[in-house]
Amino acid sequence: MKDNQFGTAINCIDGRVQLPVLNWLKRSYSVRYVDTITEPGVDRLFSETNIDKIQQLKSKVIMSRNAHGSSIVVISGHYDCAGNPVTKNEHLNHIKKASEVIKSWNLPVKVAGLWVNENWEVEELV
Numbered sequence: 001m002k003d004n005q006f007g008t009a010i011n012c013i014d015g016r017v018q019l020p021v022l023n024w025l026k027r028s029y030s031v032r033y034v035d036t037i038t039e040p041g042v043d044r045l046f047s048e049t050n051i052d053k054i055q056q057l058k059s060k061v062i063m064s065r066n067a068h069g070s071s072i073v074v075i076s077g078h079y080d081c082a083g084n085p086v087t088k089n090e091h092l093n094h095i096k097k098a099s100e101v102i103k104s105w106n107l108p109v110k111v112a113g114l115w116v117n118e119n120w121e122v123e124e125l126v
């Protein structure tokens with residue numbers, strides 16, 4: 001199995017963001033499949049103090065990495081999020097913080113933070 005066949009997306013449960021993030025990953029990283037981990041308003045969880053929740057997400061990412069050799073992990077936040085109803089700026093802060101936490105896991109993967117905007121288009125945070 002080639003290393004770049006799989007990517008991993010940590011997404012909100014919202015049905016409007018699934019395909020945009022999947023298609024963005026396929027296009028940007030040439031992956032064929034995307035393992036998807038979902039929680040409502042997931043970008044916010046990394047800025048909270050619930051260590052158990054973060055550990056659960058980490059173990060799911062590690063499973064994706066170990067089982068499928070995922071080479072890219074994305075964390076996304078999105079417009080009109082019912083699970084994390086904050087301003088865009090607060091979302092961007094949450095996504096940046098989440099990217100830092102995921103990078104701190106020191107997995108052999110690239111990590112990217114994504115914002116899904118009001119047109120359901122994906123923007124990569126830099």
Ligand SMILES: [Zn+2]
Binds near residue numbers: 012040042078
């Ligand atoms: Zn949401």
